[in-house]
Amino acid sequence: MGYATTIEGTRFAFADLRDLLAKATPERSGDQLAGLAAQGPVERLAAQMCLADLPLDAFLREALIDDDEVSDLIARQHDPAAFAPVASLTVGEFREWLLSPAADADALERLTWGLTPEMVAAVSKLCRLQDLVAIAAKRRVVTRFRSTIGLPGRLSTRNQPNHPRDASDGILVSALDGLLMGSGDAVIGVNPATDTLEDYIRIVELLETLRLRLAIPTQSCCLGHVTVAIEAMARGAPVDLVFQSIAGSQKANSGFGIDLAILREAFDAGRSLGRCPADGQFMYFETGQGAALSADANFGIDQQTMEARAYAVAREFSPLLVNTVVGFIGPEYLYNGKQIVRAGLEDHFCGKLLGLPMGVDVCYTNHADADGEDMDVLLTMLCAANVHFVITVPGADDIMLNYQSLSHHDAVFARECLHRRPAPEFEAWLLETGIVDGHGRLAADPALIPPALRDATRMIGLAA
Secondary structure, three states: OOEEEEEOOEEEEEOOHHHHHHHHOOOOHHHHHOOOOOOOHHHHHHHHHHHHOOEOOHHHHOOOOOOOHHHHHHHHHOOHHHHHHHOOOEHHHHHHHHHOOOOOHHHHHHHHHHOOHHHHHHHHOOOOHHHHHHHHHHOOOOEEOOOEEOOOOEOEEEEOOOOOOOOHHHHHHHHHHHHHOOOOOOEEEEOOOOOOHHHHHHHHHHHHHHHHHHOOOOOEEEOOOHHHHHHHHHOOOOOOOEEEEOOOOHHHHHHOOOOHHHHHHHHHHHHHHOOOOOOOOOEEEEEOOOHHHHOOOOOOOOHHHHHHHHHHHHHOOOOOEEEEEOOOOOOOOOOEHHHHHHHHHHHHHHHHHOOOOEEEEOOEOOOOEOOHHHHHHHHHHHHHOOOOEEEEEHHHEEOOOOEEOEEHHHHHHHHHOOOOEOOHHHHHHHHHHOOEOOOOOEOOOHHHOOHHHHOHHHHHHHHO
């Protein structure tokens, strides 16, 4: 089925829904290199005009990928009753409704399972940045493990103590650095440099000892492959969060070495440990625009729509955390700071509308046309959009993954200047330990910090 519109006597035609979505996407390098993007701003405008007039239910009639378990999952997840209030709208009318007072927090929550990833990706293409912020800010999603994430007026953080050799003392020093800056209420999560079972178990045991020694109300995670986590859980390792990178097609997920059956096995194993409260969540997923495209598993679909499809996989398993690693893959997919800012806000918007506890790794690679000021803009806009969590590392420089993220100081800025408090359980711990004062500011007097935190050598001794 083709789509077409006319602008000042020039007819623009789009072969199918995939072509229309790709041409309507705001400019980004990945779609350009894949030959999917509009030829210029006029064709992009024509595609956006055509998309705005498209009935929202068109996405229920035309599958973007056939014979694909993610497509099948999207179809199974769709709830016609939840969709009914917006079923008669076009994509453009849906945008107007989302911006209206009628689309309050309760209405958006009721709509969640009536929306498909393609619907939210489509409407995001018609939104300016301000729209993406305003709509996402209205959607409440709250998850819990030992800390409660996503409450109004709060910003959680992932303390990311990566080390290029997975050295235990390096991980501990980095984790303590983050804790002393108030980072870590979402998770203390390590990206392992290796993916062996022995290293995975050593890292989760190290993080468990740190958590118990300091009585920190948070969760830990070793971001190894989910199959390694399954084996570690079978051996009785203290696994809090079960992690996996995911994508928006069966082929792309196969490239990650997973399918839905493996994720269900991991979910069942994690639940059986009994570490998470019965009404809590313990799965953790990461995504990123360009993942499917880089694996030649996008089937002619633009990278942002493929990203939104990954969120169907995530929400199937009721995760505690989901984050898009927005600038990590590189300028081949998001060329500059402007594209990274746009992509981060799109991903957050789409994930929130689909009911996910969305975080963003505000980051870029050193060969991208981006810098720290671009990340300042994205962080500030995400805080306005009520992002659930961000990732912070010492000095904004991840020494293992070799990319630039947010620093722990950026989280302090958000807390003290933008008035975004940490999770309540973690906030109480920060106050009790003297890391922050009664106003939530970092303590100015080192004497307020107890010996257990001041004496880093004692904590490094845990690694022996």
